[in-house]
Amino acid sequence: MYYGLCKDCRLVEGAKRGAIYNFQTGKVYSLNKSATQLLSACEESTLDDLLDLSSSSSQKYLQFFDDLTSKGVGSLYTFAPDKLEETVQTSEASDDDVKLDFLWLELTSKCNNRCLHCYATCGPLIETEDCVPHERWLSLIAEASQSGATAIQLIGGEPLMYPKWRDLVIKARESGFEFIEIFTNATLVDDTCINFFKENDVSIATTIYSDCSDIHDKVTLNKGSFDKTITAIRKILSAQVPLRIASIIMKANENEAPKIMDLCKELGVEVTPPDVVRPTGRGDDKNMLPAAYSKQPIKPPFYTDALSFASAQKQHSCLAGKIAVTSTGDIIPCIFARNQLCGNILSETLATVLSGQLLQECWHTTKDHIEKCKDCEFRYACNDCRPLAQGSDPEKRWLACSSECSYNPYSGKWEE
Numbered sequence: 001m002y003y004g005l006c007k008d009c010r011l012v013e014g015a016k017r018g019a020i021y022n023f024q025t026g027k028v029y030s031l032n033k034s035a036t037q038l039l040s041a042c043e044e045s046t047l048d049d050l051l052d053l054s055s056s057s058s059q060k061y062l063q064f065f066d067d068l069t070s071k072g073v074g075s076l077y078t079f080a081p082d083k084l085e086e087t088v089q090t091s092e093a094s095d096d097d098v099k100l101d102f103l104w105l106e107l108t109s110k111c112n113n114r115c116l117h118c119y120a121t122c123g124p125l126i127e128t129e130d131c132v133p134h135e136r137w138l139s140l141i142a143e144a145s146q147s148g149a150t151a152i153q154l155i156g157g158e159p160l161m162y163p164k165w166r167d168l169v170i171k172a173r174e175s176g177f178e179f180i181e182i183f184t185n186a187t188l189v190d191d192t193c194i195n196f197f198k199e200n201d202v203s204i205a206t207t208i209y210s211d212c213s214d215i216h217d218k219v220t221l222n223k224g225s226f227d228k229t230i231t232a233i234r235k236i237l238s239a240q241v242p243l244r245i246a247s248i249i250m251k252a253n254e255n256e257a258p259k260i261m262d263l264c265k266e267l268g269v270e271v272t273p274p275d276v277v278r279p280t281g282r283g284d285d286k287n288m289l290p291a292a293y294s295k296q297p298i299k300p301p302f303y304t305d306a307l308s309f310a311s312a313q314k315q316h317s318c319l320a321g322k323i324a325v326t327s328t329g330d331i332i333p334c335i336f337a338r339n340q341l342c343g344n345i346l347s348e349t350l351a352t353v354l355s356g357q358l359l360q361e362c363w364h365t366t367k368d369h370i371e372k373c374k375d376c377e378f379r380y381a382c383n384d385c386r387p388l389a390q391g392s393d394p395e396k397r398w399l400a401c402s403s404e405c406s407y408n409p410y411s412g413k414w415e416e
């Protein structure tokens with residue numbers, strides 16, 4: 001007889017421990033070294049070959065198999081479990097070819113705010129010139145749609161300071177984009193903008209840093225900005241234009257998270273815990289970090305399913321299919337990944353950059369490439385944010401492990 005995992009389960013080995021991924025329940029079970037080695041050996045050998053079934057020392061192993069069986073994770077088999085079925089089940093995600101799906105267009109680095117933490121170092125007195133001609137933005141939108149993109153976000157800087165932003169929305173609509181979002185500080189949004197959003201099915205994302213004007217304005221360094229933003233938010237909502245509110249916590253607003261979430265609730269907007277300032281641009285300053293508020297650390301429980309498991313072995317869980325284009329025409333894999341240059345739309349076609357090695361490497365960065373993670377049994381269930389890991393690394397390495405993880409796969413321990 002053989003003992004093997006059910007067809008919806010997989011064993012993943014780490015440096016010290018292992019994990020069983022159950023696609024039916026979504027659960028990921030952690031296993032010690034000897035259990036991992038035993039299950040791994042079961043893939044090739046019968047129980048009779050592996051254990052002396054009459055000996056009392058084998059009882060604990062048989063008990064382990066009983067436990068797995070009762071959890072619906074494993075079973076006895078007359079023949080070696082068929083590997084063919086594995087291939088069939090995960091084949092949907094086995095295609096290496098990633099298609100463009102979403103792009104950020106950073107229309108301008110100009111902004112009427114000058115937020116303390118801005119990753120794009122934007123502000124009213126910014127010296128970098130925006131150098132993408134309007135015609136190039138228009139042709140890029142068409143190229144992106146032809147390459148398969150369905151969602152686009154106009155961002156900045158302050159995108160409403162780009163004079164012809166409306167033309168770009170219309171072009172995106174005409175090109176067949178299904179989702180168009182403008183990420184704006186909303187201080188310049190007036191009634192004509194709101195009518196335009198409604199007529200063109202535009203969604204809005206905006207940001208607040210407090211429910212109190214003084215604190216919000218201390219982050220934006222623009223007195224009166226909170227009143228303008230909140231007035232626009234109320235008008236946008238009453239016009240039934242889809243709106244989401246982002247928020248970032250830093251030292252200057254570190255006690256504001258609960259109040260921001262209460263305000264979102266009062267406004268009837270989806271409530272999500274604010275993110276913590278990321279170490280990019282002006283935000284790359286340890287003195288800016290809040291003392292107590294922090295990101296949720298990476299820790300179990302992890303979630304799995306057949307598709308994400310297969311895809312995690314081929315491509316990056318977040319970056320695959322995304323690009324950001326800056327106001328100087330640079331293509332980067334994410335709006336936060338400011339140092340990860342993959343090309344420039346002023347000298348290349350989008351298709352050239354999309355098929356280029358630099359972007360393809362970003363899209364195909366898996367946990368198998370990341371230091372420490374590559375030896376971790378949770379690597380096909382654990383999400384990843386490369387710009388955050390890179391920004392937090394003292395040497396700014398693209399393949400650095402996330403600083404939010406305290407797991408040591410070599411000792412098999414979570415180290416607080």
Ligand SMILES: C[S@@+](CC[C@H](N)C(=O)[O-])C[C@H]1O[C@@H](n2cnc3c(N)ncnc32)[C@H](O)[C@@H]1O
Nearest residue numbers: 117118119156157183184185207246277278283
């Ligand atoms: C760069 S802004 C552009 C859109 C618009 N000007 C605004 O502020 O809403 C987009 C979002 O990025 C956030 N952001 C900027 N710098 C950041 C940083 N270093 N870490 C985390 N989020 C940041 C802003 O707070 C804002 O929510």
Ligand code: SF4
Nearest residue numbers: 111113115118157185
């Ligand atoms: S975060 Fe947004 S509003 Fe603030 S300076 Fe940057 S682009 Fe302007």
Ligand code: SF4
Nearest residue numbers: 373376379382405407
């Ligand atoms: S971040 Fe890396 S080491 Fe930590 S749990 Fe995830 S895969 Fe494992």
Ligand code: SF4
Nearest residue numbers: 318334336385386387
């Ligand atoms: S999670 Fe990280 S990689 Fe993904 S979009 Fe956000 S910043 Fe970029």
